[in-house]
Amino acid sequence: MSQLIPITITVNGRERPLEVATHHTxxxxxxxxxxxxxxxxxxxxxxxxxxxxxxxxxxxxxCLVLAVEADGCAVTTAEGLATDGRISPLQGAFLDHGAVQxxxxxxxxxxxGHVLLRDNPHPTPAEVEEGIAGNLCRCGCYxxxxxxxxxxxxxxxx
Amino acid sequence: MRSFIYERPxxxxxxxxxxxxxxxxxxxxxxxxxxxxxxxxxxxxxxxxVDLKRVAELRPAIEERDGALVxxxxxxxxxxxxxxxxxxxxxxxxEAATVIGAVQIRNRATLAGNICNASPAADTATPLLVHGARxxxxxxxxxxxxxxxxxxxxxxxxxxxxxxxxTAIELPLPPxxxxxxxxxxxxxxxxxxxSVTLSCAVDAHGVTRLAYGxxxxxxxxxxxGSGLLADPAAGEAxxxxxxxxxxxxxxxxxxxxxxPRYRLAMLGVLAHRGLALAIQRSGR
Numbered sequence: 085m086s087q088l089i090p091i092t093i094t095v096n097g098r099e100r101p102l103e104v105a106t107h108h109t110x111x112x113x114x115x116x117x118x119x120x121x122x123x124x125x126x127x128x129x130x131x132x133x134x135x136x137x138x139x140x141x142x143x144x145x146x147c148l149v150l151a152v153e154a155d156g157c158a159v160t161t162a163e164g165l166a167t168d169g170r171i172s173p174l175q176g177a178f179l180d181h182g183a184v185q186x187x188x189x190x191x192x193x194x195x196x197g198h199v200l201l202r203d204n205p206h207p208t209p210a211e212v213e214e215g216i217a218g219n220l221c222r223c224g225c226y227x228x229x230x231x232x233x234x235x236x237x238x239x240x241x242x
Numbered sequence: 243m244r245s246f247i248y249e250r251p252x253x254x255x256x257x258x259x260x261x262x263x264x265x266x267x268x269x270x271x272x273x274x275x276x277x278x279x280x281x282x283x284x285x286x287x288x289x290x291x292v293d294l295k296r297v298a299e300l301r302p303a304i305e306e307r308d309g310a311l312v313x314x315x316x317x318x319x320x321x322x323x324x325x326x327x328x329x330x331x332x333x334x335x336x337e338a339a340t341v342i343g344a345v346q347i348r349n350r351a352t353l354a355g356n357i358c359n360a361s362p363a364a365d366t367a368t369p370l371l372v373h374g375a376r377x378x379x380x381x382x383x384x385x386x387x388x389x390x391x392x393x394x395x396x397x398x399x400x401x402x403x404x405x406x407x408x409t410a411i412e413l414p415l416p417p418x419x420x421x422x423x424x425x426x427x428x429x430x431x432x433x434x435x436x437s438v439t440l441s442c443a444v445d446a447h448g449v450t451r452l453a454y455g456x457x458x459x460x461x462x463x464x465x466x467g468s469g470l471l472a473d474p475a476a477g478e479a480x481x482x483x484x485x486x487x488x489x490x491x492x493x494x495x496x497x498x499x500x501x502p503r504y505r506l507a508m509l510g511v512l513a514h515r516g517l518a519l520a521i522q523r524s525g526r
Contacts (some may be wrong), residue, residue: 105245106248130346144349146348149350150248152248153271212365213432217411217431218343218432219344240450
């Protein structure tokens, strides 16, 4: 028997009233109930960052947040970075710099890059490395990802 | 993950009641960066999870009160690392909070949670020890305060009783300048747990406090009040004293992150480096 709890979360600007099981994570609810599959289920221990989303302005591993904990919060996923169907300048820079190989980690990477540039519009290369240290890329595209974030900062489009 | 009953108290009294009633069957939830991993892998199977994040008395807050910097139990690493008083006067704590996990973890993980887990490798344990931190606890029997050094029992075990929780960590504001530093060894750069941790603080009177972790069942604090360690010109006697102060280290051969020999060797290296940096930062 599992307890169902009514919650309301605002996902990418849209209010979502839901009933969630207490032991379901925010990641599971985003993917399985709302159908937003950008955030990926991968390590499930908060090491790989493939599930990174923004909760009330801060990036978190959504595999380590219970859905009920996010009740009343505003959540932004990679799907929410586009405006009017157009990808963000940072997302465009990822494509231009060849930062996307298999693509699995990219939704988490762009969320981390987005938050980094929002808080620090002109990061040093070391600050970019620290900003994405919680996002692993098994294709090893770190230098391209770093370049894409730095180029977005340089263009003043962060 | 197994199902559980989720409770979200809004007052400290209600949180204590829930934890006291359910005892071992309940687990408090703060940042969740450790708890949710253990719920998922089944090492913890509580019947009740008590989410503390909406408890009014535990809300994130870092403020000066009665000669101490008081860090509430809901405060996360990101805010601790960025706080000007922490950076200026408790530098080693700011440094430790900055190296824990990665951005995503630091945005959730709380200082109180890090202490309550009582991992011997906890990065914030050693800086809190060298800065003389006190733990404030509340439970069915009321409130009590304790030196952090007395709070740790062994790996994963603290003095917390049934129904009791940590409400804040207090850092006494030192009268003079204190230079402090936090150092660690990890297997890789970026997001990793520490194989050895060491914090060092040198105060205006030449008192040196060293704390080290990940080399035994709990972190250790040792103090030199003679001024010998804080005197870089003291020579061989100083090296001998430093070595003696590290002798509580008994790293387990079963630990997976590195061998006991490596840990002991690195502990010595970190101690020399940490001492030099702390002296430099103390302005002595």
